[in-house]
Amino acid sequence: MKPFTYSAPASVAEAAERLAAPGARAMGGGTDLLPQLQRGIRRAGEVVDLRGAVPAGILAAGQGVRIGAATRVADVARDPDMAARFAVLAQAAGAVASPQLREMGTVAGNLCQAVRCWYYRHPDLTCWLRGGDTCYAQVGDHRKHGLEPGDCISVAPSDLAAALLALRAVVTTNRRESFPLADLYRKATAGDRSTIALDDGELVTAVTVPEPPDASAYMRAGERAAWSFALCGVAAARFGGEVRLAAIGVSNLPRLLDPADPLAGLPGLEMTGWKRRLLETLTQDALAAVG
Numbered sequence: 001m002k003p004f005t006y007s008a009p010a011s012v013a014e015a016a017e018r019l020a021a022p023g024a025r026a027m028g029g030g031t032d033l034l035p036q037l038q039r040g041i042r043r044a045g046e047v048v049d050l051r052g053a054v055p056a057g058i059l060a061a062g063q064g065v066r067i068g069a070a071t072r073v074a075d076v077a078r079d080p081d082m083a084a085r086f087a088v089l090a091q092a093a094g095a096v097a098s099p100q101l102r103e104m105g106t107v108a109g110n111l112c113q114a115v116r117c118w119y120y121r122h123p124d125l126t127c128w129l130r131g132g133d134t135c136y137a138q139v140g141d142h143r144k145h146g147l148e149p150g151d152c153i154s155v156a157p158s159d160l161a162a163a164l165l166a167l168r169a170v171v172t173t174n175r176r177e178s179f180p181l182a183d184l185y186r187k188a189t190a191g192d193r194s195t196i197a198l199d200d201g202e203l204v205t206a207v208t209v210p211e212p213p214d215a216s217a218y219m220r221a222g223e224r225a226a227w228s229f230a231l232c233g234v235a236a237a238r239f240g241g242e243v244r245l246a247a248i249g250v251s252n253l254p255r256l257l258d259p260a261d262p263l264a265g266l267p268g269l270e271m272t273g274w275k276r277r278l279l280e281t282l283t284q285d286a287l288a289a290v291g
């Protein structure tokens with residue numbers, strides 16, 4: 001691991017100033033960032049620990065809730081109001097990783113975590129998403145990758161993203177008051193290989209769910225019940241007669257699905273056709289759960 005400096009600013013303004021410097025990296029719980037630095041697949045000049053700078057905790061906001069960016073995933077999972085009114089989010093939070101990782105990982109860190117593609121994480125490879133020329137997954141093993149063709153076929157890993165997308169959540173940063181969660185993500189391009197749509201010096205401060213759904217549920221399949229990323233996760237939230245469905249594990253970004261045609265635009269790749277059946281089944285289960 002290359003040496004880096006560490007800072008723990010006490011305000012959003014100071015954190016933003018530090019993050020505007022070249023090579024500065026935001027850190028929540030560090031459960032994704034630090035292993036990447038340790039493996040040498042990412043570099044940092046300075047690691048800026050945001051836990052003393054951005055809010056933590058879950059507050060009422062009108063009919064909905066505002067979740068501070070530094071709120072730990074475990075606190076979302078065990079909040080009684082969350083379980084009662086925003087079941088899909090509590091269920092998704094409770095499914096993340098393991099108890100230890102949920103105690104360390106923050107909401108913003110979970111939403112902004114990097115993809116888990118084994119080529120991306122390999123210290124001796126520089127794949128397309130990390131700035132190279134080749135998507136090794138497409139010429140190699142992509143059994144657990146996406147159903148959507150593209151330059152990068154890795155999948156969105158965040159369980160919270162699926163739940164929050166279904167719940168019509170909006171994101172607040174130090175520069176923007178509120179924008180739809182979907183806009184936190186972008187397709188990587190040849191000129192910008194990042195899938196997170198934040199500018200230098202911009203950091204997530206909160207996520208707000210404007211109103212509770214009438215019913216909601218999270219359906220997920222992993223290789224194990226715990227300590228295992230979702231092969232596919234489907235969140236459903238019903239607001240009156242409208243059902244919003246969102247999935248992770250199937251495409252490059254967290255994806256809204258059409259309840260009438262959830263597989264639309266997801267043809268499957270040479271090794272991932274099996275996931276279409278999984279997505280279909282989880283979607284049926286999620287729709288049944290929200291009535």
Ligand SMILES: Cc1cc2nc3c(=O)[nH]c(=O)nc-3n(C[C@H](O)[C@H](O)[C@H](O)COP(=O)(O)OP(=O)(O)OC[C@H]3O[C@@H](n4cnc5c(N)ncnc54)[C@H](O)[C@@H]3O)c2cc1C
Pocket residue numbers: 025026027028029030031032033034050054069073095096097098101104105106107108109110111112113114157158159160198202203204205227228229230
């Ligand atoms: C073995 C294992 C299994 C896992 N299984 C799952 C799983 O099943 N489901 C799942 O969803 N996740 C899973 N994870 C991922 C884990 O949940 C994330 O590592 C964790 O949520 C990241 O949170 P963090 O606060 O530690 O992020 P960090 O590691 O601190 O940061 C992650 C990224 O977010 C950025 N970031 C952090 N805070 C902010 C902010 N406020 N504004 C802007 N950018 C920010 C950082 O710069 C970094 O790029 C797993 C991880 C491991 C190691």
Ligand code: SF4
Pocket residue numbers: 115117118119120127128129130134135136137138145151152153154
């Ligand atoms: S799928 Fe994406 S992350 Fe994986 S090797 Fe290809 S470009 Fe890299």
